[in-house]
Amino acid sequence: MEADKPAENPPQLAQFLKQAEELAAFVDVVPGIDALAARLHAAHLANRKLRVKLGVDPTGSMLHLGHAVVLRLMRRFQDLGHQAVLVIGGFTATIGDPTGRDKTRPGLTKEQVEDNARTFIKQAGKILDVATLEVFYNTPLGKMTLEELMPVFQTSSVNQLLAKDVFGKRMEGGNSLAILEMLYPLLQAHDSLSVKADIELGGSDQRFNVLMGRQMQSHFGVEPQVAMLTPILMGTCGERKMSKSFGNFIALEDTPDDVFGKVMRIPDQLIMQYTRLVTVLKPSQIEAARKRLEEDGENPMVLKRECATQVVRFIHGNDAAVEALENWDRVHRQREVPAEMLSHVVAVKTALVDVLVACKLAPSKGQARKFIEGGGVKLNGEKVVDTQTQVEVPPTEGIVLSHGRRQFVRLIRA
Numbered sequence: 001m002e003a004d005k006p007a008e009n010p011p012q013l014a015q016f017l018k019q020a021e022e023l024a025a026f027v028d029v030v031p032g033i034d035a036l037a038a039r040l041h042a043a044h045l046a047n048r049k050l051r052v053k054l055g056v057d058p059t060g061s062m063l064h065l066g067h068a069v070v071l072r073l074m075r076r077f078q079d080l081g082h083q084a085v086l087v088i089g090g091f092t093a094t095i096g097d098p099t100g101r102d103k104t105r106p107g108l109t110k111e112q113v114e115d116n117a118r119t120f121i122k123q124a125g126k127i128l129d130v131a132t133l134e135v136f137y138n139t140p141l142g143k144m145t146l147e148e149l150m151p152v153f154q155t156s157s158v159n160q161l162l163a164k165d166v167f168g169k170r171m172e173g174g175n176s177l178a179i180l181e182m183l184y185p186l187l188q189a190h191d192s193l194s195v196k197a198d199i200e201l202g203g204s205d206q207r208f209n210v211l212m213g214r215q216m217q218s219h220f221g222v223e224p225q226v227a228m229l230t231p232i233l234m235g236t237c238g239e240r241k242m243s244k245s246f247g248n249f250i251a252l253e254d255t256p257d258d259v260f261g262k263v264m265r266i267p268d269q270l271i272m273q274y275t276r277l278v279t280v281l282k283p284s285q286i287e288a289a290r291k292r293l294e295e296d297g298e299n300p301m302v303l304k305r306e307c308a309t310q311v312v313r314f315i316h317g318n319d320a321a322v323e324a325l326e327n328w329d330r331v332h333r334q335r336e337v338p339a340e341m342l343s344h345v346v347a348v349k350t351a352l353v354d355v356l357v358a359c360k361l362a363p364s365k366g367q368a369r370k371f372i373e374g375g376g377v378k379l380n381g382e383k384v385v386d387t388q389t390q391v392e393v394p395p396t397e398g399i400v401l402s403h404g405r406r407q408f409v410r411l412i413r414a
Contacts, residue, residue: 012044013037016080025073027204030211030227039198039226043082050082053197053213053225055138055188057089058116059108063123064249065278065311066233066242070201071127073230077199078129085195086124088117090139092188095180123252126315138191152190153183155219156212161185164208185209189216197225204229205241233277238267256316256324257338261406263308264328268300271307279310331408337381337400341408344401352377352389355411361403371403378402 013036029036043050054074056067063071078084093113108116117137121130161167161182185208192200192213202210207229214224232241235248242249250262263274272290275281281289289306292298308328313321327338344359353368356377362368369387371377377384379391380400393399393413402408 012040012080016040016076025069025076026228026230028207028227028229030207030214030229035226036199036228043198050077050198051085051196052077052082053085053087053192053195053200054202055087055089055092055191055200056120057093058113058120059093060244061116061119062244062249062251062253063120064242064244064251065274065315066203066235066249067124068127068252068314069233069277070203070230071124073201073228075127075129078132083134084128084132085134085136085197086121086128087136087138087191087195088120089188089191090114090117090137091141092138092184092191093117094142095184095187119253126252134195136191136195138188138194141187141190151220152186152216155189155216156186158182185212186216189213192217192225193220193222196222198223199226199228201228201230203232205232231273231277234270234273236262236266236270238270250311252315254315256312256320257327259312259315260308260324260328263311264304266304268304271300271303274311275303275307278314279307280314281310332405337402337408341400341410343398343410343412346391346393346411346413349390349392352379352384352391353387355391355401356403359401359409359411361401361407361409376404 017033039050042048052074054070056063074084074086090113093116094108094110121133121135124130124133164185167177167182188209189212191197193216197213197217200210200213207227210227210229214227218224234240235242235246236250237246237248240246240248250259254262266274271293272286275286275289279286289303293300293303305325305328309321309325312324316324331338342359344355346355352372353362353365356362356368356371357365361377362371368377372384372387372389375383375385378401379389381402391399391401391411393411395413398413399411400408401411
């Protein structure tokens with residue numbers, strides 16, 4: 001296609017690539033950087049906005065920092081004046097993306113998907129300009145007839161679908177592979193036709209799905225989209241990618257204090273990845289941090305504290321970052337209680353074990369007793385080791401109940 005030919009001195013390309021490189025924002029461009037240059041050049045000559053697609057399946061109710069990596073790249077296109085198109089997989093989410101799965105996802109109902117999708121735009125608005133954002137729900141896919149879908153299914157072969165890494169591993173391992181799962185890449189690829197995508201963004205683990213969109217467009221005589229793939233952010237465990245399913249995520253709606261605390265608990269080897277991908281530091285600042293960590297022998301906790309501050313700033317803004325840092329230092333460095341905490345009413349004299357469970361500082365009475373016996377529970381800063389302790393809150397003042405270094409609840413009397 002003409003737009004896949006190298007462009008001569010394309011305007012905007014140098015500016016965009018500079019911004020993208022500052023974010024370490026992509027690891028691959030298909031069919032190549034020249035195709036991106038040509039697309040930008042053609043759009044400039046035609047005075048046309050490129051349509052930049054990102055698909056998200058609302059299989060859960062929260063977006064997390066892993067999503068933020070690709071959302072930042074989409075925001076860069078918005079800043080250049082192009083049209084961001086966020087595809088909410090209202091129908092495809094009922095199937096579930098099989099990428100990275102060794103077994104079939106449990107299906108979601110239409111109601112579950114709709115509930116999850118409601119909060120997505122608000123969360124994405126922490127990074128994207130929602131005033132100019134175009135939102136597309138692929139729910140109409142579910143209303144297409146078999147006759148309408150047959151041309152879509154003819155765009156690929158079983159052999160090609162089985163080449164998808166996860167499908168091959170399932171077959172080799174003797175695990176179940178549902179026909180519906182094999183259709184997922186084709187159904188989500190149809191979105192690229194529906195929204196007339198010029199560029200599709202996705203994590204590097206989405207390579208097969210994004211390239212399927214190119215193939216779908218080409219089959220129907222449409223100029224194939226340029227695919228831009230971003231790095232995968234590792235989860236807080238340091239072992240698997242960030243995912244709601246794995247429970248190793250930092251949600252965009254987490255409180256500043258929770259974000260700060262979660263970053264402080266990441267393994268040291270993730271400090272630079274988080275600093276590069278989910279902070280707003282400049283390249284020179286990132287390089288300086290790398291040198292301090294890897295060459296100068298700086299204490300990793302110092303750099304992790306700085307990284308946590310910057311991650312909070314990225315999600316919640318500067319004021320929230322400053323306050324989260326102060327709260328962390330107050331609790332962990334100065335051993336003081338936080339300025340603000342949740343409160344819980346204790347109307348009558350109650351067993352401490354029951355209070356810990358009611359405040360959700362312990363999942364069960366048995367675990368509450370273990371916390372007390374282990375010395376991790378305090379009342380107004382005084383360690384409690386007797387599991388038979390009773391709590392009675394004075395009528396005129398509260399009691400601070402704490403477990404560990406980060407969990408505080410103010411007990412009050414009704």
